[in-house]
Amino acid sequence: MPTRTPPAAVDDTFDVSGTDDPRAAVARFRSPLTRMLLGGDGLTTTLLESWAGSRLRVGDVSLRFVRPERAPRGAAALLGAAAAADTDLLVRHSTLTDAHGRLWSWNQVVAGPARAVDPAVRRCLTDGSAPLGPALRAAGARLGRAVVRAGVTPWPGARAGGRARAGDGAGDRGGVPDVPAVVRGRGAGRRPRGVQPRVRPGGPAGGAVTGPRRRLRTQVAIVGAGPAGLVLANVLLRAGVDAVLVERRSRADVERRARAGLVEHRIVEYLRAHGLADRLLADGTRHGWCEFLCAGRLLRFDYAAQSGGVRHWVYPQQLLVRDLVAALYAAGRPPEFSRPAVRVHAGADGSGHARVECAGLDVDCDYVVGCDGPYGVSAHALPAAPAPEPEPGAGPGAAPEPGPQCGLDERYPYDWLTLLAEVDRVVPGVVYAVHEDGFAGVMPRTARLARLYLEIPAGDAAARWTPARVHERLRTRLTGAGAAVPRLGRIVESGVLRMRSRVRQRFQHGRLFLAGDAAHVLTPSGAKGMNLAVADAADLADALIRRYRHGDEAYLAGYTSRRLPEVLRTRNLAAGFLDLLHPRGPQPADRRAALAARLARLTELAAPGAAGAAFAHWYVGAGPDLPVPHTSEPTP
Numbered sequence: 180m181p182t183r184t185p186p187a188a189v190d191d192t193f194d195v196s197g198t199d200d201p202r203a204a205v206a207r208f209r210s211p212l213t214r215m216l217l218g219g220d221g222l223t224t225t226l227l228e229s230w231a232g233s234r235l236r237v238g239d240v241s242l243r244f245v246r247p248e249r250a251p252r253g254a255a256a257l258l259g260a261a262a263a264a265d266t267d268l269l270v271r272h273s274t275l276t277d278a279h280g281r282l283w284s285w286n287q288v289v290a291g292p293a294r295a296v297d298p299a300v301r302r303c304l305t306d307g308s309a310p311l312g313p314a315l316r317a318a319g320a321r322l323g324r325a326v327v328r329a330g331v332t333p334w335p336g337a338r339a340g341g342r343a344r345a346g347d348g349a350g351d352r353g354g355v356p357d358v359p360a361v362v363r364g365r366g367a368g369r370r371p372r373g374v375q376p377r378v379r380p381g382g383p384a385g386g387a388v389t390g391p392r393r394r395l396r397t398q399v400a401i402v403g404a405g406p407a408g409l410v411l412a413n414v415l416l417r418a419g420v421d422a423v424l425v426e427r428r429s430r431a432d433v434e435r436r437a438r439a440g441l442v443e444h445r446i447v448e449y450l451r452a453h454g455l456a457d458r459l460l461a462d463g464t465r466h467g468w469c470e471f472l473c474a475g476r477l478l479r480f481d482y483a484a485q486s487g488g489v490r491h492w493v494y495p496q497q498l499l500v501r502d503l504v505a506a507l508y509a510a511g512r513p514p515e516f517s518r519p520a521v522r523v524h525a526g527a528d529g530s531g532h533a534r535v536e537c538a539g540l541d542v543d544c545d546y547v548v549g550c551d552g553p554y555g556v557s558a559h560a561l562p563a564a565p566a567p568e569p570e571p572g573a574g575p576g577a578a579p580e581p582g583p584q585c586g587l588d589e590r591y592p593y594d595w596l597t598l599l600a601e602v603d604r605v606v607p608g609v610v611y612a613v614h615e616d617g618f619a620g621v622m623p624r625t626a627r628l629a630r631l632y633l634e635i636p637a638g639d640a641a642a643r644w645t646p647a648r649v650h651e652r653l654r655t656r657l658t659g660a661g662a663a664v665p666r667l668g669r670i671v672e673s674g675v676l677r678m679r680s681r682v683r684q685r686f687q688h689g690r691l692f693l694a695g696d697a698a699h700v701l702t703p704s705g706a707k708g709m710n711l712a713v714a715d716a717a718d719l720a721d722a723l724i725r726r727y728r729h730g731d732e733a734y735l736a737g738y739t740s741r742r743l744p745e746v747l748r749t750r751n752l753a754a755g756f757l758d759l760l761h762p763r764g765p766q767p768a769d770r771r772a773a774l775a776a777r778l779a780r781l782t783e784l785a786a787p788g789a790a791g792a793a794f795a796h797w798y799v800g801a802g803p804d805l806p807v808p809h810t811s812e813p814t815p
Contacts, residue, residue: 224275224310227283235275235283237310275310286311325661328444393540397423399723402520402536402543403551404433406496407695409503409514409710411548414453414720416510420727423542423558425535426508427519429553434504436674437599438496440624441466441609441706443800444489446713458502465492465801466512466623469609469717471785473778475659478785482795485787489799493623496709513531516538523547523560527689544691549710552696561688587747589754591637591678591702593617593761596644598631601668611657611760613777615770618760619656621664630666632676632703634761641675649673677703679752686739691720700744704753704760710800711749718742721806752797 225296228235247268268289276286285372288304288311307351397417404426412467415422426433440661442459467490477720483490505512525547526533535542540697549557595618606623617634624630633652635644649670682699686692695712722738725731759780762773784791 210231223284226313227275231277231283233277235277235310237273237275271311273311289434290696295416305771320530348663384769395423395540397421397540397542397544397546398727399423399546400425400533401548401550402523402535403428403549403555403695403697403711404504404514404516405552405695406430406503406709407716408500408548408550409500409507410450410455410713411501411550411716411720412512413455413506413510414716416507417453418720418724420723422512423544424512424514425518425537425540425542426514426516428517429512430504430516433516434497434501436500437624437704439628439706439709440493440495442492442494442499442621442708443710444491445800445805446710447492448769449713449717449805455503455506459492459494459499462498463492464623466493467491467492468610469611469798470626470660470663471611471613471781472660472663473613474774476778477659477661477663478781479752480781480785480791480795482791482799484790489796491706491799495624503688513615518523518557523549523691524555525560525689525691527691533690539678546723547691549691550692550695550716553700555633555697557691557693558683558697560691561683561685561693587682587684587750589680589750591621592763593634594637594639594678595676595703596633596635596649597671597676598633598649598670599676600629600631600670601627601666602629604665605670606665607663608738610657610660613658613760613762613774614656615762615767615774615780616652616655619653621657625659628671629667631667635675637678639675641673644673646670658669676703680754682743682746682750686715686742687736692738694719698742699750701750701753704757705749705798707749707753711746714745714805715742717805724783750799753800 223236271288271290273286273288275286277283277770296575300315303311309327398420399411400421401412401422401424404424408424410423442463447456447459450459452667454679466486468479469483471480500618502513515537518540520535520537522535522536525534531545533544533547534546535547547557549555549560552559592791605626606621606629608623610618610621612621616633619634620630620632621632622632631653633644633649633656646669650667653667682701683693685692686698694715696708698715699711701708701711719738720739721732722735726735759777762770762777764773784794
């Protein structure tokens with residue numbers, strides 16, 4: 180049985196070019212744990228549960244349809260004739276977590292079109308209620324894995340009960356042996372001619388799989404190429420502070436990941452001041468109003484008028500990421516793509532130095548900024564915050580129950596189905612539909628795509644929401660919207676957003692700082708996630724420039740004390756906004772009464788006055804202002 184503590188820094192690098200048997204490729208890994216995880220078709224979950232010492236459950240699941248030419252590399256060839264047909268392939272992304280919410284694996288699986296996949300197998304692929312391997316076995320599916328390529332990222336030296344990141348589908352991995360594969364039917368061990376397992380150029384982390392590791396020295400190492408990491412890297416470099424950014428995914432993956440689209444006024448002004456908003460200003464569109472549909476009434480909320488003329492910009496996040504990546508290339512410091520970080524040394528031992536270890540690359544630095552999300556290595560390098568003291572008078576032995584790292588967590592009693600759908604014309608403005616049946620939201624993205632949200636019961640699976648059911652619920656909840664909502668067409672992407680927020684009690688330790696989702700995860704209400712992440716980056720950039728220019732370490736040390744209050748204030752306001760959008764009650768009469776109360780509140784906000792002005796300033800991001808650019812060169 181695998182142990183709960185993986186071997187420290189197993190170096191299983193090898194070259195599998197020319198290997199015809201995928202099992203022979205797996206056998207060439209030295210670690211027995213690696214061979215078990217990658218060689219047991221359908222048993223990965225069982226092995227991970229043995230290691231974790233507890234049952235694992237499916238976390239977030241997203242499903243999307245892609246053209247064969249847009250499928251992960253090698254998938255179309257392995258699926259053969261099914262992928263050659265003029266139809267879309269199904270791509271499933273999922274995670275496995277334990278009872279404490281810790282991530283143990285993320286997976287990507289590619290399947291052929293509906294007519295080419297057995298119905299029982301298709302139900303397993305679209306159902307998020309059980310891990311895929313056990314579900315396929317229970318369905319009697321005879322499936323196996325075919326290796327597309329093989330390489331390795333060394334296991335990090337982990338604590339007992341630490342995370343594993345092993346997947347049994349197609350896609351990139353970070354922090355573990357990397358053998359992407361496509362799950363298919365009988366004969367999966369046979370490979371079509373011309374498809375050979377191979378190490379990606381430079382190995383799975385982009386560096387040499389043999390020979391010495393590269394070593395870089397910089398002032399600031401940044402982990403993660405999301406908006407926070409990219410903005411921080413650009414601003415630091417323009418101020419003369421050297422920075423190296425590492426990212427586990429490829430440049431293509433980073434630049435095509437569709438995410439948020441509403442950019443706050445203060446964020447746009449900050450990017451403009453640093454010369455990073457040219458494309459946004461040229462191609463983005465400005466929005467100064469949204470509409471609330473409640474009890475059949477459509478109320479326009481003109482937040483531009485109520486905030487003194489301040490507006491949002493609609494500019495998809497993937498386009499902003501593309502612009503920021505191009506700016507780093509132009510500056511001569513491109514990100515180190517396909518470089519998954521496996522260990523972060525926070526420099527809390529008084530040595531005065533920190534380090535980020537990647538496969539094939541070590542980055543020595545003065546400071547590390549983790550922008551790699553809530554499950555990245557940076558967040559897990561932050562020690563647990565001390566548990567708060569029991570309440571006075573709570574009695575002997577009473578103690579609060581700590582959450583993950585004693586964070587400030589909240590789980591809402593519903594989830595959102597998140598959809599990307601084709602539309603016959605551009606969405607003119609954001610529409611929030613407050614209905615007795617549940618919430619629905621329509622957001623502008625591009626001229627032919629809209630982002631949709633649909634309230635569903637907490638814990639519900641995406642598989643239960645067929646396109647027909649989705650369209651029927653949207654028609655019900657959007658009744659009365661009229662021209663505010665265009666005609667909805669094919670759903671091109673769907674997934675379930677588990678509605679929770681998580682805010683860490685501190686965003687720093689030693690020489691490690693967290694920004695964006697690594698420090699706080701909020702619900703999408705009010706579109707604050709990306710905007711808060713960039714605000715974190717702006718604060719950190721200012722603090723780091725002060726440190727290098729004036730030797731001001733006190734301001735850098737105050738990062739958490741400055742950012743945490745704003746994050747908590749934003750989370751609380753977003754929670755109030757969610758309550759406004761979700762009238763609830765045990766009986767229909769209770770829900771109707773709650774709906775009437777929401778209508779009265781929305782009518783008050785839509786009318787000019789103090790309540791509407793206060794909400795408008797929060798919603799559009801009219802303040803507080805972000806730091807101004809530093810123009811002179813810092814001292815080394």
